[in-house]
Amino acid sequence: MKAHDGMFIDGAWRPAAGPDVIEVVNPADEQVIATVPAGTAEDVDAAVRAARAALPGWAATPPAERAARLAALRDRLEARRDEIAGTVTAELGAPLKLSQTVHAGVPIAVAGSYAELAAAYSFEEKAGNSTILHEPVGVVGAITPWNYPLHQIVAKVAPALAAGCTVVVKPAEDTPLVARLFAETVQEAGIPAGVVNLVTGLGPVAGQALAEHPGVDLLSFTGSTAVGRRIGAIATGMVKKVALELGGKSANVILPSADLARAVNVGVANVMSNSGQTCSAWTRMLVHRDQYDEAVELAAAAAAKYGDRIGPLVNATQQQRVRGYIEKGVAEGARLVAGGPESPREKGYYVSPTVFADVTPEMAIAQEEIFGPVLSVLRYDDEEEALRIANGTVYGLAGAVWAGSEEEAVAFARRMETGQVDINGGRFNPLAPFGGYKQSGVGRELGVHGLTEYLQTKSLQF
Numbered sequence: 462m463k464a465h466d467g468m469f470i471d472g473a474w475r476p477a478a479g480p481d482v483i484e485v486v487n488p489a490d491e492q493v494i495a496t497v498p499a500g501t502a503e504d505v506d507a508a509v510r511a512a513r514a515a516l517p518g519w520a521a522t523p524p525a526e527r528a529a530r531l532a533a534l535r536d537r538l539e540a541r542r543d544e545i546a547g548t549v550t551a552e553l554g555a556p557l558k559l560s561q562t563v564h565a566g567v568p569i570a571v572a573g574s575y576a577e578l579a580a581a582y583s584f585e586e587k588a589g590n591s592t593i594l595h596e597p598v599g600v601v602g603a604i605t606p607w608n609y610p611l612h613q614i615v616a617k618v619a620p621a622l623a624a625g626c627t628v629v630v631k632p633a634e635d636t637p638l639v640a641r642l643f644a645e646t647v648q649e650a651g652i653p654a655g656v657v658n659l660v661t662g663l664g665p666v667a668g669q670a671l672a673e674h675p676g677v678d679l680l681s682f683t684g685s686t687a688v689g690r691r692i693g694a695i696a697t698g699m700v701k702k703v704a705l706e707l708g709g710k711s712a713n714v715i716l717p718s719a720d721l722a723r724a725v726n727v728g729v730a731n732v733m734s735n736s737g738q739t740c741s742a743w744t745r746m747l748v749h750r751d752q753y754d755e756a757v758e759l760a761a762a763a764a765a766k767y768g769d770r771i772g773p774l775v776n777a778t779q780q781q782r783v784r785g786y787i788e789k790g791v792a793e794g795a796r797l798v799a800g801g802p803e804s805p806r807e808k809g810y811y812v813s814p815t816v817f818a819d820v821t822p823e824m825a826i827a828q829e830e831i832f833g834p835v836l837s838v839l840r841y842d843d844e845e846e847a848l849r850i851a852n853g854t855v856y857g858l859a860g861a862v863w864a865g866s867e868e869e870a871v872a873f874a875r876r877m878e879t880g881q882v883d884i885n886g887g888r889f890n891p892l893a894p895f896g897g898y899k900q901s902g903v904g905r906e907l908g909v910h911g912l913t914e915y916l917q918t919k920s921l922q923f
């Protein structure tokens with residue numbers, strides 16, 4: 462057990478203002494592995510002041526130099542890849558291979574992409590007799606969740622730094638250790654003091670203080686819709702810019718002409734990865750009635766294979782919440798074909814990979830985000846019905862379409878109310894804008910669209 466006592470403010474590790482700590486638990490064996498300080502409004506204030514003091518210097522740093530610092534950050538993350546992976550496995554419970562490839566690999570790629578974008582982006586343009594300057598928005602407050610703990614920090618900090626903003630990060634309470642490691646790499650990369658600050662702490666205390674702080678110009682939040690709605694309202698009321706990345710209930714639409722086995726197998730893998738704790742997971746599989754029974758059989762077999770290969774959920778609350786949804790699905794009349802509500806192990810916050818058949822669109826398990834390894838398979842009669850079901854939730858974050866030809870899949874994807882659609886198993890692209898339609902959020906992360914979130918324009922007329 463390691464007791465950490467500092468927070469990263471103004472380029473140094475400083476003791477917290479208050480005495481409270483947060484225990485970090487390994488969800489695979491329920492052991493406390495570390496403690497970190499539980500920051501208060503006083504710590505947040507110190508961090509915001511440091512970010513504000515550092516802003517003029519960083520904003521005036523030439524983009525090529527900001528790009529060089531981001532490249533150094535990418536290199537430091539790469540150098541510490543194994544440590545990052547081990548840390549995420551310890552505090553989130555993700556299998557080590559997933560931690561290496563995704564939890565460490567994706568943020569390295571994203572940091573690298575912003576090193577390139579900062580160097581290549583035109584921060585000035587001409588329109589008629591005007592010169593338009595793209596200037597940093599200012600001080601960014603970044604509140605992040607635990608499910609992809611380093612990715613979600615880097616997906617905010619890297620574009621903010623590329624834009625010339627300074628940042629205060631408040632990471633999720635379940636996964637503060639990789640956030641601390643990130644702050645160390647910021648220091649190692651030679652990023653000036655105060656440009657990136659880290660305050661660990663509880664959401665309703667440190668998170669809320671950051672959302673409410675008058676020194677924050679832009680609040681970027683990733684997490685649940687309930688919290689996002691609340692703090693988004695606070696920040697908007699103060700006329701701050703707000704970016705929200707919230708929940709999802711994405712549809713995996715398998716059209717009759719698709720390669721059914723491939724679509725089902727990739728679809729199940731997509732849901733089970735990271736134990737289902739992925740906001741963009743395709744948690745609703747939509748299958749034509751003529752192929753339905755075969756698809757259910759394939760999905761149940763695929764889920765059974767995951768038995769021992771997925772990690773636990775992040776904590777006991779999430780485990781109970783997910784098991785509650787499985788019980789609700791059974792009570793609503795859906796048919797359990799794999800997994801179930803029983804805990805598969807005595808220790809650790811595990812939930813069995815679970816598949817429901819005979820799910821109808823109005824059921825809670827077809828409407829609400831479960832955030833666990835639970836797939837709902839729904840039946841449709843024709844394409845119009847498939848589209849109504851696909852678009853029939855309050856969310857619109859991601860999705861997939863499978864068809865015999867790309868043209869057919871794209872024609873369907875164009876009609877989906879959602880921010881991303883993978884066509885016939887298209888790969889994750891760290892340059893593609895990521896974000897939600899409807900209640901899945903406001904704004905976009907990643908690539909050039911993620912960079913422009915952190916810029917505001919000034920026009921000079923000649």
Ligand code: NAD
Nearest residue numbers: 605606607632633664665668669684685688706707708740
């Ligand atoms: P959460 O909303 O409880 O927590 C997210 C962050 O907000 C944490 O840092 C937390 O400390 C903080 N927070 C909590 N209450 C707060 C308050 N009152 N004021 C300020 N900050 C507060 O969500 P979670 O449990 O960490 O994550 C799971 C949820 O997040 C799921 O619903 C999931 O879909 C969503 N999510 C969305 C995306 C996306 O990109 N759209 C990514 C990951 C997770």
